[in-house]
Amino acid sequence: MSIKGIAILGSTGSIGRSTLAVAAKFPDRFRVVALAGGNNAELLEKQIRVFKPEVAAIASEASAESLRKACAGLPVRILSGSEGMVQVAAADGADTTVSAIVGTAGLVPTMAAIRAGKTIALANKEVLVTAGELVMAECRRRNTALLPVDSEHSAIFQCLQAGAHRDIRRLILTASGGPFRGHSKQDLAKVTLAQALKHPNWSMGKKITIDSATLMNKGLEVIEAHWLFGVAPEQISVLVHPQSIVHSLVEYSDGAMVAQLGMPDMKGPIAYALSYPDRLPDVSPPLDLAKLGTLTFHAPDQELFPCLGYAFDAIRAGGSMPAVLSAANEVAVQHFLEERIGYLDIPVVIKRTMDAHTPALLSTVEEALAADCWARQEAERVVTTMRRQAI
Ligand code: NAD
Numbered sequence: 001m002s003i004k005g006i007a008i009l010g011s012t013g014s015i016g017r018s019t020l021a022v023a024a025k026f027p028d029r030f031r032v033v034a035l036a037g038g039n040n041a042e043l044l045e046k047q048i049r050v051f052k053p054e055v056a057a058i059a060s061e062a063s064a065e066s067l068r069k070a071c072a073g074l075p076v077r078i079l080s081g082s083e084g085m086v087q088v089a090a091a092d093g094a095d096t097t098v099s100a101i102v103g104t105a106g107l108v109p110t111m112a113a114i115r116a117g118k119t120i121a122l123a124n125k126e127v128l129v130t131a132g133e134l135v136m137a138e139c140r141r142r143n144t145a146l147l148p149v150d151s152e153h154s155a156i157f158q159c160l161q162a163g164a165h166r167d168i169r170r171l172i173l174t175a176s177g178g179p180f181r182g183h184s185k186q187d188l189a190k191v192t193l194a195q196a197l198k199h200p201n202w203s204m205g206k207k208i209t210i211d212s213a214t215l216m217n218k219g220l221e222v223i224e225a226h227w228l229f230g231v232a233p234e235q236i237s238v239l240v241h242p243q244s245i246v247h248s249l250v251e252y253s254d255g256a257m258v259a260q261l262g263m264p265d266m267k268g269p270i271a272y273a274l275s276y277p278d279r280l281p282d283v284s285p286p287l288d289l290a291k292l293g294t295l296t297f298h299a300p301d302q303e304l305f306p307c308l309g310y311a312f313d314a315i316r317a318g319g320s321m322p323a324v325l326s327a328a329n330e331v332a333v334q335h336f337l338e339e340r341i342g343y344l345d346i347p348v349v350i351k352r353t354m355d356a357h358t359p360a361l362l363s364t365v366e367e368a369l370a371a372d373c374w375a376r377q378e379a380e381r382v383v384t385t386m387r388r389q390a391i
């Protein structure tokens with residue numbers, strides 16, 4: 001059994017740290033060869049000392065400069081900026097590149113990893129929402145595998161091994177429903193940032209935690225599933241399952257449903273993407289169904305959580321619309337995190353930005369990034385108008 005080289009984009013984030021925990025648990029299987037983080041130089045330095053990668057990158061050149069001083073004497077090359085991210089993504093010794101930067105910032109390095117022929121362990125769903133068709137086409141061209149890390153998609157990937165693609169009737173993505181499940185519209189008008197940041201089942205980065213509270217996370221996941229598994233949006237549905245034990249299901253043409261279950265712990269799907277087709281021992285905490293007793297399911301409330309419907313609208317509109325949805329959401333979530341807009345303003349910003357957009361075909365990554373850039377400017381304009389009207 002040869003040791004697999006791993007490069008991690010976003011190593012200082014929630015998924016990045018869990019990936020390093022998996023790598024540390026199986027030193028005879030994985031060697032960390034490259035790390036990239038956004039701006040947490042202190043943590044990146046610690047990771048460099050423990051995992052001894054050959055190359056590391058950080059977003060700003062100023063942080064890279066101080067990191068070089070801190071790591072003087074260690075055999076590591078420290079790079080910066082988007083060029084640094086690309087170098088980490090395509091690092092020489094890497095067999096698998098873990099794509100776990102949050103948002104569109106992950107697109108260019110992920111494409112670089114695909115072009116370099118790396119297997120991709122994909123956590124960053126925004127990459128597929130923004131440029132799914134281009135990313136999948138590049139994977140086919142380079143004959144590289146794109147393995148899902150997102151827990152629902154990892155579940156579906158596992159369930160799909162039970163049948164043929166032509167026999168899929170439906171993919172069913174489960175959703176916890178987030179912290180505001182069961183709230184009324186009046187309750188939602190009053191929710192605070194602190195409440196939105198408290199996810200009932202998963203501990204994750206801030207952006208995805210807010211996306212879970214608006215159900216936009218599930219909307220992005222519908223688009224992600226469409227591209228990953230080549231299934232039409234009409235054949236993808238969402239089921240609220242507050243316990244987050246059933247990670248997703250596939251319904252086959254004969255009526256059989258195949259589900260994947262486990263404790264809510266990202267180390268499971270991360271390890272599976274790193275070791276596929278093998279399974280590693282004792283990755284996730286054991287699941288005691290008798291102790292849990294009850295699992296419940298219900299349909300999502302699309303009126304209270306309109307972001308889910310906007311994602312379906314975006315994928316049906318096609319072309320640049322999903323990129324616009326995702327970028328407008330990133331802008332709205334950032335403003336919400338900085339407490340400049342309220343929770344109920346998030347869907348409004350997204351809807352107004354989408355309404356102002358005429359979708360165009362995307363033939364290149366540059367075109368996808370241009371749509372993203374347009375949407376950011378438009379969403380900023382919407383936020384400014386909203387705030388002016390609120391005064
Ligand atoms: P996070 O915020 O905890 O970490 C994000 C990482 O990206 C950090 O290392 C940060 O430094 C880096 N980063 C941010 N902006 C950057 C930039 N401009 N350039 C370079 N690096 C940058 O986020 P997370 O929760 O780990 O999520 C990462 C991705 O994985 C997201 O796309 C999310 O949707 C997806 N995902 C996360 C989970 C989870 O459980 N956390 C589950 C499924 C999917």
Ligand code: MG
Nearest residue numbers: 150151152221
């Ligand atoms: Mg998920």
